[in-house]
Amino acid sequence: xxxxxxxxxxxxxxxxxxxxxxxxxxxxxxxxxxxxxxxxxxxxxxxxxxxxxxxxxxxxxxxxxxxxxxxxxxxxxxxxxxxxxxxxxxxxxxxxxxxxxxxxxxxxxxxxxxxxxxxxxxxxxxxxxxxxxxxxxxxxxxxxxxxxxxxxxxxxxxxxxxxxxxxxxxxxxxxxxxxxxxxxxxxxxxxxxxxxxxxxxxxxxxxxxxxxxxxxxxxxxxxxxxxxxxxxxxxxxxxxxxxxxxxxxxxxxxxxxxxxxxxxxxxxxxxxxxxxxxxxxxxxxxxxxxxxxxxxxxxxxxxxxxxxxxxxxxxxxxxxxxxxxxxxxxxxxxxxxxxxxxxxxxxxxxxxxxxxxxxxxxxxxxxxxxxxxxxxxxxxxxxxxxxxxxxxxxxxxxxxxxxxxxxxx
Numbered sequence: 016x017x018x019x020x021x022x023x024x025x026x027x028x029x030x031x032x033x034x035x036x037x038x039x040x041x042x043x044x045x046x047x048x049x050x051x052x053x054x055x056x057x058x059x060x061x062x063x064x065x066x067x068x069x070x071x072x073x074x075x076x077x078x079x080x081x082x083x084x085x086x087x088x089x090x091x092x093x094x095x096x097x098x099x100x101x102x103x104x105x106x107x108x109x110x111x112x113x114x115x116x117x118x119x120x121x122x123x124x125x126x127x128x129x130x131x132x133x134x135x136x137x138x139x140x141x142x143x144x145x146x147x148x149x150x151x152x153x154x155x156x157x158x159x160x161x162x163x164x165x166x167x168x169x170x171x172x173x174x175x176x177x178x179x180x181x182x183x184x185x186x187x188x189x190x191x192x193x194x195x196x197x198x199x200x201x202x203x204x205x206x207x208x209x210x211x212x213x214x215x216x217x218x219x220x221x222x223x224x225x226x227x228x229x230x231x232x233x234x235x236x237x238x239x240x241x242x243x244x245x246x247x248x249x250x251x252x253x254x255x256x257x258x259x260x261x262x263x264x265x266x267x268x269x270x271x272x273x274x275x276x277x278x279x280x281x282x283x284x285x286x287x288x289x290x291x292x293x294x295x296x297x298x299x300x301x302x303x304x305x306x307x308x309x310x311x312x313x314x315x316x317x318x319x320x321x322x323x324x325x326x327x328x329x330x331x332x333x334x335x336x337x338x339x340x341x342x343x344x345x346x347x348x349x350x351x352x353x354x355x356x357x358x359x360x361x362x363x364x365x366x367x368x369x370x371x372x373x374x375x376x377x378x379x380x381x382x383x384x385x386x387x388x389x390x391x392x393x394x395x396x397x398x399x400x401x402x403x404x405x406x407x408x409x410x411x412x413x414x415x416x417x418x419x420x421x422x423x424x
Contacts, residue, residue, distance in 0.1 A: 078404065107314045108317045123298040127311045154186075158193070258280070261362075287316075339411055346411075366399040376392025382424070388418070
């Protein structure tokens with residue numbers, strides 16, 4: 016019998032795509048490219064064609080593919096210890112949690128694996144905090160969220176999504192959530208009452224098309240939640256860890272939430288790592304047996320996560336995102352009226368609205384792929400750009416030139 020790796024090596028991209036179509040659930044609609052190798056900001060397909068990665072795994076690859084320091088940390092840990100479960104202590108977890116506290120200015124960490132797990136964990140913690148600390152009547156706690164949010168696709172989360180594609184066919188949904196328009200402080204204030212455990216928002220809405228709120232919105236959320244004795248939970252799973260030119264997107268308004276949700280880039284593009292980081296009073300409500308994860312806080316994840324924190328401590332990647340973000344913003348502004356009808360950017364993250372007469376977001380993504388650039392569409396004719404923070408000015412300028420060529424064609 017042929018070994019799977021040898022068999023895969025003999026199949027073309029088209030053959031592998033057809034095989035996936037038969038063997039995998041159709042919960043994704045990937046671009047028709049089969050990546051086989053990657054280094055830095057470049058990936059290669061099965062046939063050896065090279066592409067500039069302008070998506071970076073939805074920000075999971077903020078430090079590029081196979082960053083040497085992160086690969087070294089993973090290899091070193093693989094030679095020592097990979098998993099204990101939380102049934103035992105391990106020698107890497109304390110340092111990782113201490114590093115997260117230092118990075119965020121908060122106190123305690125609940126380590127998990129995926130972003131959706133972090134959000135689910137925060138929902139549980141917020142409710143328990145509401146009952147034990149705030150004094151909300153049992154089973155009456157509410158959480159206020161924003162329309163057009165994206166926090167994951169578990170049943171709880173899609174229950175408070177406004178994306179009908181994510182919701183349809185998956186009910187009944189958990190009660191206890193109130194949805195208000197994003198970037199609307201009066202609507203938020205009207206929804207908050209004595210039952211409110213938390214306000215859960217993205218500082219920048221990624222899946223919605225990199226939607227950036229007005230200046231003062233995050234500060235307003237912080238002020239409102241403080242006055243209402245409710246938790247401010249900031250989902251920084253995509254926006255955090257250098258992406259917007261600061262370590263956290265909330266830093267643009269000098270805001271410190273009660274709870275931060277981190278993920279994606281925290282695993283360095285190597286392992287899934289997420290975390291709920293919060294004030295001691297908040298995470299302190301959890302007791303043994305009330306929440307957990309077999310892989311959450313495993314030694315390999317903690318080692319890689321700690322190496323990610325080491326990279327962020329230098330400030331290099333935050334500076335790069337801020338400086339090259341100006342290049343990205345200027346390049347997109349120059350395309351206004353030349354196929355681009357609007358764009359929003361902060362740091363190395365942008366949502367670009369394409370003239371629908373030119374093509375859908377999917378069609379533009381496929382045309383860019385043919386030009387050697389990988390991006391991903393979102394709603395309608397919007398595409399998202401989120402290159403690794405290791406990209407050079409020349410590579411970024413080249414990608415923008417490819418976009419200009421696709422739009423003019």
